[in-house]
Amino acid sequence: MAIQDDIKSAIAEALPGLSCVIGWGAGPEALRAAPLFMRDAADVDKFTAGFLAVNNPALFLPSLKGAKVGLVVKGCDARSVGQLVAENLVSREAIHLIGYPCRGVIDMDKATAALEGRCEPGEVKGLREENEDIVLDAPGGEIRLAKKDVAADKCARCRYPNAESADVFVGEKAAPVVERDDYADLAAFENMALDARKAFWEKEMSRCIRCYACRNACPLCVCRDHCVASSREPHWLTQADGVRDKLFFQLIHATHLAGRCTGCGECERACPVGIPLLTLKRAFSRQVEGLFGYTAGIDRSTPPLLTFKLEEPAIKEREW
Amino acid sequence: MSGAAFGYFPGCSGLGTSLEYERSTRAVCRELGLTLWDIPDWNCCGSTPAHTVDPVLSAALSARVFAQGARAGIRDVLTPCPSCLSNLRNALEHMEDELFAARVEALTERPLEAGHSVKSVLQVIVEDVGLDKVKERVRRPLTGLKTVPYYGCLMTRPEKIMRFDDPENPQSMDLLLQALGAQVLPFPLKVDCCGGSLGIPVRDSVPRLAGRILELAGELGADMVVVACPLCQMNLDLRQGQIRTRGLDYTIPVPYFTQLMAYAFGLGDEEAAFKLLAEDVAPAFSCMRRRAEEIKAEEARVAALAAQKAAARAGRGAQSRANGAAGGEA
């Protein structure tokens, strides 16, 4: 793949000035890539981009403060970086961004479902991309799948496929999939009656095992070891194994991300029991975009909940 | 708002004492493109005789008017009479109270749906049609006519029922008369009481109260007192003889604003219907014409003077230019 080689050259070129460059390399299975920390030319050889480049490398930034690092980023990854920069959580000068046009990434749940009855995902030996399809090297022969059928949901509403803020951009820019996010998924969810929505969350959250993988995968969860989930001062949550505390943790997470979440979907992807966590975060994002016209990770202004206007044209206060 | 249509409620006086208001209103509305549909089988609005003794009965009478309108597909009602307007409005207002509405509907035996409205002819002409449109229609401007507008007590009050113009110092008729070309004198008693229907039980009240209005109008030098209410008109016009016996020493005609509109629009005598007034308008109109001549003459004089001056300036300019040229040559 020519573009892959171009990215590799860009990494190799930048590497001398950087402590490392984070990208993607081979994972435990052929369908799963893993984050790759590249420090020398041998590491760079292991780099792969493309449909399997799922992980958001921005996740590692806050813990790598102090040394200049390089990141290979998709459009959505770059938004996370942008938001971290806007909040002064990382310094833009300490980051070297290598962008490339992203044409979607895989959703393993969908892939697993697509392979149902044909083979286990772990049995796939290799994958190659052919335009709008992926071709899998499976035990029973090649399996061809349309990318759009197995791509992550977020890719279908991608407004920013290219890392616009990249220091180096490799390849031709991809066209946005949509011009604006209409939050049709939320609207569909809200077709359910209020009581049904409640019941939905009660049922979904009952599966939660409080592993906090959602939190740990979130590039904007910067509290890390100081998360209120495990704090007594303040004591927002008990350790009781009840739906209420589990749901409340998700509300804390979503509230802390209000006006900040870039919708990268890592929380939902990381959830081992498949709770649709991004829905909660997108409900906040819809509010913030509607009220303040703010798109997290794109706008360079102060995040809207950390500032105010004397007159708020979009807020219609209720008359009493 | 041309081409608008209203249900028309003439009120009892429209068929009797204020025929001239009725006729001129219809004519003027037609000229301004307002369609009037008569409310079929209308009845008394419930004013004075009913509302002084039984508010429910009074509202029921009004409610029946709206219900009759509704049957003919009419929701927006227009009436020339401020007293009818007041009572119709009050009925709608009071019927927002469910208990009251139930009592009314027990009498009318039919429920009144929401969404009815009623406005005065004056309000519709000034606010909906607009004075620009009125000005366009003027064929015979009332230049030289000195008028005082008299609104009466009900046209703008109580403020929260009538919701029209300033309650104490209304301007709509002033502006309307100006649009017709008339001169409008500031009239402090424009919303004073004329005696209203009190003239029946307390005979003396009308000559005293109406007299005060006419007296001030005369002192200000008005040719006419222009009115918008049939009862006011009757008190000021029909009873002027009575008032004169108590010291008023002149006569003054009291037309409706619609009559002056009809005249200014160049409509016929039948439609302006000045003949139906008690006090003759002819002297006032001849005053107007004389003054109009004077105004015209004065304007001509001023124009001539201005032209003369301009010519002189031009002459001087030419001369000085000539001088300058001459100097240059020298």
Place this chain on the structure above:
Amino acid sequence: MRIGVFICHCGSNIAGTVDCAAVASKARAYPDVAYSTDIMYACAEPGQDAIIAAIKEHLLTGVVVASCTPRMHEPTFRKTVERAGLNRYMFEMANIREHVSWIGKDIEANTNKAAELVRMAVSKLRLNRELKPKSFPVTKRLLVVGGGVAGIQAALDAADAGLEVIMVEKQPTIGGKMAKLDKTFPTVDCSSCILGPRMVDVAQHPNITLYAYSEVDSISGYVGNFDVKIRKKASYVDWSKCTGCGLCTEKCPSKKSYDRFNEGVGPTTAIIIPFPQAIPKKASIEREYCRQFNTGKCGVCAKVCPTGAIDYGMQDEFIDAKVGGIVAATGYDLMDWTVYQEYGGGRYPDVVTSLQYERMLSASGPTGGHIKRPSDGEEPKDVVFIQCVGSRDVSVGRPYCSGFCCMYTAKQAILTKDHIPDSRSYVFYMDIRSPGKGYDEFTRRVQEEYQARYIRGRVSMVYPKGKKLIVRGADTLMGAQVEIEADLVVLAVGAEAAEGAPHLAEKLRISYDSYGFFMEGHPKLRPVETNTAGVFLAGACQGLKDIPSSVAQGSAAAAKALALLSRDMLDSDPQIASVNLNRCVGCRKCIEVCPFKAIQEIDLRGQPKAEVIETVCQGCGLCNATCPQGAIQLSHFTDNQLLAEVEALCRF
């Protein structure tokens, strides 16, 4: 923890609709409650003594009093528990009077609600920590905003006591409304004779710095250390050179300016000295009337000024000042009475306001003290006074009584008779409100000695007829309509808070009511204090009042300011934010939102952390609500304390 609970009866104020004994008995079951009782008056001496005794007897470590609002007696009870040896913050109040007994009569519901409020207070108290105040130095300087009689009194009293005072006055002269008055009631002594010397005192006092024709531009800081920015408006006359000779005002060719000081009674020049006794006696140019500014051609004043003081290029100037306390004394203005179309709405020249009439009566006024009709300059014989024009009138949105109009109208009726002995005065009134020393006697004298005809009723209409004004009103005592042919009509126009008062309130961070009057700390017990520490009120800005009351409040405000600023150090409120450095990740969000710049970033072993500047923090808790990991907590209102209150109320 051993908690004592005291349920106050407040006489029958609480006990009338709350079963206090039942609440006390329920409270015994709450966690950590070691003692619970009901008590007749908790705030009275026996009540406080009983609390102290119980603390000692039952070894209590925390106290809950359920009584009135903490805005009233929290300081009282904090002192009580302190006297018993507890830290003053080991105390909570449950408001079972204003929020329970006074707003409903259902004893069952009230008792249940009171018990729940006590439970909330106990839940919170269990998490209270001992807090100790820090002290900080005080700037011993007072700012007085407004140079009317109340402000003058406050400034002089404070300055006489040795305090430095800065006075800021919006107009080019101090003196306020009182300087416009001819005489004062009920003594009918000359207003400028009693005010004038006090104005001079302000100008000459070594401790007072006067900024006239100036406004407060911004205020930051807090009690003891306010930073004030004063805008000195451009007067286009260099006051350091102006001697107040008045030559410029004589020669100024624009003679059609609105005369602000004289309420528009007669015109004035574009360059003015408001009145002969003005302090400071300096000229200023009203730009909108000045030919130099409007046409670029004139310059007469600059030519004639013997000291070369005129400066057409002058700009607004800003002065920064540090003060420890602030007295607001911004007074009142008359409402816009032209909404009264029935009185002509301003169309009839011979209908004037009471303040315009004062200027006509004044010997130094534009008519030289001769009462003249504005229309034709003739002397009126029949003068009608209409009271409550914009007072006690819901229809124009002014339901309150302006308070002083009855009295000044009586005074004006007396002065009318003095000026024109063959005149007749008529006063239309609603009620005569004259509660004051010698006041009612005064209103009686005007009727009996001066034959003013008092007519109890409202005026429905004023209209011109020939040279006369017809005043038509009701005489409700006679049950008849009256009509009076007047030569002049004087309206006792209702007063409202001075223009711009709400803006100043926002700068001072004090509350104001819907008419712009500033809110006092407590209507009975803290009438000149506000809920913002270090800000005091004097005069009509707090609510309409006459001269003696304004002067009394001026002195009272000065006394309060002196009590505050007599101390070298002030205790800071320890209910402020603090950072748990272990939990802080240095994200700077708290620094971003803090309205007081009270949080700074520090470096802790190479890690950025937040730190609260204790003397600057005001304790709003915005940072606490902003910090995602709860690393910054507002003492006494921590997350855990508020969560405890919420949980006390939750069903699950």
Place this chain on the structure above:
Amino acid sequence: MSVLKEKELRVIGFLCNWCSYGGADTAGVGRFAQPTDLRIVRVPCSGRINPLFVLKALLGGADGVLVSGCHPRDCHYAEGNFYARRRLEVLKGFLPVLGIDPRRFEYTWVSASEGQRWQHVVTTFTANIHALGPASFSPDAPELEILNAAAR
């Protein structure tokens, strides 16, 4: 601890100390009768209110939550209510996704002088909550355990 059965619903108020708590006091001093449902948590400033307190209350069984602060521009701390306005407005629009009727949460501004307005706000809000009825949001309530068991 609970509200009076059949009579009251669980209504929790968060009020800033300087304006709205004072307004509620003013209403009390004026003896303006109000429903008894509301329980008030006093906070220094509406800016102190973390939206999570509101969510905690709603998840904890509150049928309605009312927040009231100083009118915009009148904040005792200059800016707190400006932040509160944004955060609470964002929260209000978030509630429906959880299945919580957004009318169960309101925020408003009442000054210390507005006793009558406070009475109006409390009366209206409480009436609205009674019209909505008890909140059915009760995760971990016994019947839900059954529901969850069924779902499993």
